[in-house]
Amino acid sequence: MGAQLRTERLLLRPALARDAGALHAIFVQPEAMAYWSRPPHAEMAETHDWLAGMIAIPPDQGEDFIVTLDARVIGKAGFWRFPEIGFILDPAFWGQGYAQEALEAVIGRAFAVHRLPHVTADVDPRNRRSLALLARLGFQETGRAARTWHVGGVWCDSIYLRLDAPE
Numbered sequence: 682m683g684a685q686l687r688t689e690r691l692l693l694r695p696a697l698a699r700d701a702g703a704l705h706a707i708f709v710q711p712e713a714m715a716y717w718s719r720p721p722h723a724e725m726a727e728t729h730d731w732l733a734g735m736i737a738i739p740p741d742q743g744e745d746f747i748v749t750l751d752a753r754v755i756g757k758a759g760f761w762r763f764p765e766i767g768f769i770l771d772p773a774f775w776g777q778g779y780a781q782e783a784l785e786a787v788i789g790r791a792f793a794v795h796r797l798p799h800v801t802a803d804v805d806p807r808n809r810r811s812l813a814l815l816a817r818l819g820f821q822e823t824g825r826a827a828r829t830w831h832v833g834g835v836w837c838d839s840i841y842l843r844l845d846a847p848e
């Protein structure tokens with residue numbers, strides 16, 4: 682069993698096979714998936730595949746967490762592959778600081794335990810909420826690139842950001 686992280690309001694824990702239904706309910710939502718690397722999941726099988734990949738992350742290569750609030754799955758936050766951070770919350774739980782709270786815990790652990798020198802992010806320039814969250818956490822833009830992702834037949838761009846570990 683991997684690590685669990687407790688924050689003021691949340692419990693972050695490793696993914697379990699039984700999380701598929703709750704994750705699917707998030708991954709089907711166009712609002713949640715508007716700037717994701719894949720279109721909204723059309724089939725449960727896509728979520729099963731995605732979750733199997735999350736559960737199989739080699740511990741030396743990444744560490745990803747299911748975000749829960751009062752035992753309810755509300756999203757995920759962590760590293761599919763170090764040092765790039767990835768996160769998604771059910772839109773019903775946006776606007777309450779939960780993503781910030783989860784990322785502070787995950788990133789704090791990445792620096793303190795995994796000893797990463799920095800954490801990176803790759804964000805669609807239109808993803809205002811994600812950019813605002815990362816700015817609040819102290820991330821700085823390091824570059825931009827056009828047509829980096831081809832999602833559902835549409836080319837999307839990237840802003841690259843980085844947060845350095847504290848001295």
Ligand SMILES: CC(C)(COP(=O)(O)OP(=O)(O)OC[C@H]1O[C@@H](n2cnc3c(N)ncnc32)[C@H](O)[C@@H]1OP(=O)(O)O)[C@@H](O)C(=O)NCCC(=O)NCCS
Pocket residue numbers: 712713714716717767768769770771774775776777778779780781782802803804805808810811814
């Ligand atoms: C990116 C994402 C996680 C941001 O969610 P979020 O709820 O906006 O982020 P935060 O947790 O930082 O919450 C910030 C909001 O909560 C408010 N808030 C309320 N209580 C708060 C608290 N205790 N602490 C901090 N903020 C609080 C803030 O004022 C802010 O409000 P605003 O949206 O009206 O400006 C969410 O939009 C998402 O899941 N998007 C889809 C997936 C995605 O694009 N992921 C990123 C790929 S790079």
